[in-house]
Amino acid sequence: xxxxxxxxxxxxxxxxxASYSMNGSPLITSDTKQRVLDAAxxxxxxxxxxxxxxxxxxxxxxxxxxxxxxxPFFTDMMEGIQDVVIQNGYELVVYASDDTHRLLVERYVDGxxxxxxxxxxxxxxxLANEKLPCVVLDRDLQNEHIKPVLLPxxxxxxxxxxxxxxKGHLTIGYMAGSEESYDGEARLKGFKKALQQxxxxxxxxxxxxxxxxTESSGYTEMRDYINGHSSRIPTAFICxxxxxxxxxVRAIQEKNLKVPDDIAIIGFDDIYVSQxxxxxxxxxxxxxxEWGIAAxxxxxxxxxxxxxxxxxxxxxxxxxxxxx
Amino acid sequence: xxxxxxxxxxxxxxxxxASYSMNGSPLITSDTKQRVLDAAxxxxxxxxxxxxxxxxxxxxxxxxxxxxxxxPFFTDMMEGIQDVVIQNGYELVVYASDDTHRLLVERYVDGxxxxxxxxxxxxxxxLANEKLPCVVLDRDLQNEHIKPVLLPxxxxxxxxxxxxxxKGHLTIGYMAGSEESYDGEARLKGFKKALQQxxxxxxxxxxxxxxxxTESSGYTEMRDYINGHSSRIPTAFICxxxxxxxxxVRAIQEKNLKVPDDIAIIGFDDIYVSQxxxxxxxxxxxxxxEWGIAAxxxxxxxxxxxxxxxxxxxxxxxxxxxxx
DNA sequence: TAATTTTATTGAAACGTTTCAATAATTTGT
DNA sequence: ACAAATTATTGAAACGTTTCAATAAAATTA
Numbered sequence: 001x002x003x004x005x006x007x008x009x010x011x012x013x014x015x016x017x018a019s020y021s022m023n024g025s026p027l028i029t030s031d032t033k034q035r036v037l038d039a040a041x042x043x044x045x046x047x048x049x050x051x052x053x054x055x056x057x058x059x060x061x062x063x064x065x066x067x068x069x070x071x072p073f074f075t076d077m078m079e080g081i082q083d084v085v086i087q088n089g090y091e092l093v094v095y096a097s098d099d100t101h102r103l104l105v106e107r108y109v110d111g112x113x114x115x116x117x118x119x120x121x122x123x124x125x126x127l128a129n130e131k132l133p134c135v136v137l138d139r140d141l142q143n144e145h146i147k148p149v150l151l152p153x154x155x156x157x158x159x160x161x162x163x164x165x166x167k168g169h170l171t172i173g174y175m176a177g178s179e180e181s182y183d184g185e186a187r188l189k190g191f192k193k194a195l196q197q198x199x200x201x202x203x204x205x206x207x208x209x210x211x212x213x214t215e216s217s218g219y220t221e222m223r224d225y226i227n228g229h230s231s232r233i234p235t236a237f238i239c240x241x242x243x244x245x246x247x248x249v250r251a252i253q254e255k256n257l258k259v260p261d262d263i264a265i266i267g268f269d270d271i272y273v274s275q276x277x278x279x280x281x282x283x284x285x286x287x288x289x290e291w292g293i294a295a296x297x298x299x300x301x302x303x304x305x306x307x308x309x310x311x312x313x314x315x316x317x318x319x320x321x322x323x324x
Numbered sequence: 325x326x327x328x329x330x331x332x333x334x335x336x337x338x339x340x341x342a343s344y345s346m347n348g349s350p351l352i353t354s355d356t357k358q359r360v361l362d363a364a365x366x367x368x369x370x371x372x373x374x375x376x377x378x379x380x381x382x383x384x385x386x387x388x389x390x391x392x393x394x395x396p397f398f399t400d401m402m403e404g405i406q407d408v409v410i411q412n413g414y415e416l417v418v419y420a421s422d423d424t425h426r427l428l429v430e431r432y433v434d435g436x437x438x439x440x441x442x443x444x445x446x447x448x449x450x451l452a453n454e455k456l457p458c459v460v461l462d463r464d465l466q467n468e469h470i471k472p473v474l475l476p477x478x479x480x481x482x483x484x485x486x487x488x489x490x491k492g493h494l495t496i497g498y499m500a501g502s503e504e505s506y507d508g509e510a511r512l513k514g515f516k517k518a519l520q521q522x523x524x525x526x527x528x529x530x531x532x533x534x535x536x537x538t539e540s541s542g543y544t545e546m547r548d549y550i551n552g553h554s555s556r557i558p559t560a561f562i563c564x565x566x567x568x569x570x571x572x573v574r575a576i577q578e579k580n581l582k583v584p585d586d587i588a589i590i591g592f593d594d595i596y597v598s599q600x601x602x603x604x605x606x607x608x609x610x611x612x613x614e615w616g617i618a619a620x621x622x623x624x625x626x627x628x629x630x631x632x633x634x635x636x637x638x639x640x641x642x643x644x645x646x647x648x
Numbered sequence: 649t650a651a652t653t654t655t656a657t658t659g660a661a662a663c664g665t666t667t668c669a670a671t672a673a674t675t676t677g678t
Numbered sequence: 679a680c681a682a683a684t685t686a687t688t689g690a691a692a693c694g695t696t697t698c699a700a701t702a703a704a705a706t707t708a
Binding site: 325327328329339340343344347371372373374375376377378379380 | 663664665666667
Binding site: 107 | 325326368370371372373374375376377378381383385392393394395398399402403406415416417418419420421426427429430431432450453454570596597600601602
């Protein structure tokens with residue numbers, strides 16, 4: 001490995017001079033600076049970031065910590081985060097983990113944005129004690145070094161209920177995802193609250209399905225549900241995300257029922273495919289890119305970098321299409 | 325920051341003993357080992373990966389280097405790579421860069437998988453000299469430390485041409501993406517070759533469109549093209565990816581022409597939405613997950629980790645749907 | 649020109665680990 | 679009970695940087 005020492009030797013200067021030169025210090029005369037730069041180029045010197053960051057005790061890296069790369073949801077968000085991170089002179093790495101979360105634990109990053117249900121609150125709090133600033137996107141957890149940037153999930157569910165009620169639906173079912181998901185449970189909670197406000201009852205045994213946020217699980221659950229409840233099926237379902245909604249639609253259509261005429265289906269997220277789906281999916285749009293931007297801006301404020309604009313609160317939007 | 329030294333002090337042992345204990349060395353008696361572990365937990369010790377990796381001269385991190393996070397293409401591939409990387413006891417970070425490629429340059433990774441047209445060959449070769457193993461997915465470049473894992477793009481294009489010709493199309497247009505894309509240009513090349521083999525002519529001025537791999541650019545280019553060539557429009561177009569194909573379809577339909585009756589459209593990639601698009605997109609399926617797996621396996625072989633299965637060659641598949 | 653100030657360069661310590669070689673403590677064999 | 683062998687622990691160097699404090703060289707002043 002070619003190191004600064006090698007560069008220094010070749011340029012005939014000390015290591016310190018070489019270091020100063022590489023970092024463009026004004027202390028060094030431009031003549032020697034050039035000599036060093038040339039030497040570095042000649043022998044193909046590249047900074048060892050590990051050594052540098054060890055010494056400086058900072059990496060200029062922001063980590064986005066996900067549970068997995070699955071699903072069409074994340075790329076928009078990454079774009080938003082990436083924009084802000086680059087603007088602030090940092091780098092972004094995206095990392096999915098379910099266990100040791102090594103890159104987070106071992107101080108590879110100066111700040112973290114977290115959307116990973118494999119990390120429990122306790123773990124995050126212990127990190128925060130080491131003053132590693134974290135922005136959490138998937139839990140309502142807050143202290144000096146942890147700030148949440150959350151979606152207005154309950155509002156979204158309420159919007160959906162309002163629209164369905166307005167259209168005359170009296171029994172509305174709900175397809176939830178896994179209980180581990182903060183957003184998912186918040187959406188369910190909002191749904192229940194909204195029903196109550198409309199004076200509608202909800203019996204979980206009869207009208208609550210649990211799938212796993214995937215198209216195929218949505219399909220399976222809805223199919224089995226219909227098979228088991230040949231009568232008294234709600235005239236509408238709200239699903240905790242679009243993928244499950246698509247699966248549900250598929251199951252319903254296979255039973256020769258019509259969406260939305262027999263059963264209306266509402267999704268959540270407005271993923272890219274929803275507009276192309278047939279019937280096009282009525283859903284609640286989550287502005288993923290803006291979410292990412294807000295998360296990153298919040299993080300940089302914690303890192304002491306003033307942001308030109310305050311992160312704007314995340315707004316969801318009703319997307320009226322044809323499925324419900 | 326709480327360091328090993330702090331742990332050692334609290335446990336009443338030397339730093340070396342603390343280090344050995346943390347790493348589970350059999351040299352240390354289990355009694356003291358436990359004392360150290362307890363001390364570490366009590367004061368919340370976390371390894372400093374930078375220091376560790378500096379000393380060991382390896383990071384156990386594989387980097388996936390992309391041009392950007394845009395588009396629905398990558399998540400499947402990431403999943404495939406992630407699986408293999410974890411199996412091999414490494415971590416994966418995904419990183420998009422267009423300029424300095426810092427994480428690659430500064431030795432943050434032990435190996436790299438590259439799909440980034442912002443990096444030129446020369447740059448990669450200079451890295452390889454430092455024996456940083458690279459797998460390239462977007463160029464045909466090969467030496468001791470660089471191995472390509474490429475898609476059979478030309479074959480894919482040929483499949484499309486074959487099918488169209490069989491259906492009787494005599495003039496076939498092509499919608500290419502930006503010239504910077506290796507895959508894109510390979511697909512174009514394959515297209516031209518296949519035409520030739522069928523004895524069909526191709527005049528780039530008349531039948532070659534250049535968009536930018538996005539839906540909207542596909543739409544714009546096709547719209548302008550139709551406006552400018554009211555007659556003598558090919559009866560079919562092959563597009564270098566699905567997103568452009570979808571844009572093209574939209575433009576065609578807006579002109580009250582029918583897909584596929586007036587103009588057939590073939591995509592490339594088979595992204596998730598293609599099956600739901602209306603008309604569903606006839607396309608060439610690229611097995612993204614398998615591609616990722618093959619890339620990662622190839623990389624680990626270069627890193628000297630024997631893989632249980634040889635990476636299988638990537639096969640594309642004709643997806644006959646309704647758009648062409 | 650000698651003394652002073654300014655500018656350029658350098659030596660050495662430090663960052664937090666790992667690991668070799670050396671020492672200390674314990675066990676074994678006689 | 680003592681030497682020898684084994685086991686457990688430790689001190690110190692090293693990884694490649696940055697940066698403080700010190701020195702050397704050059705420029706300025708009187």
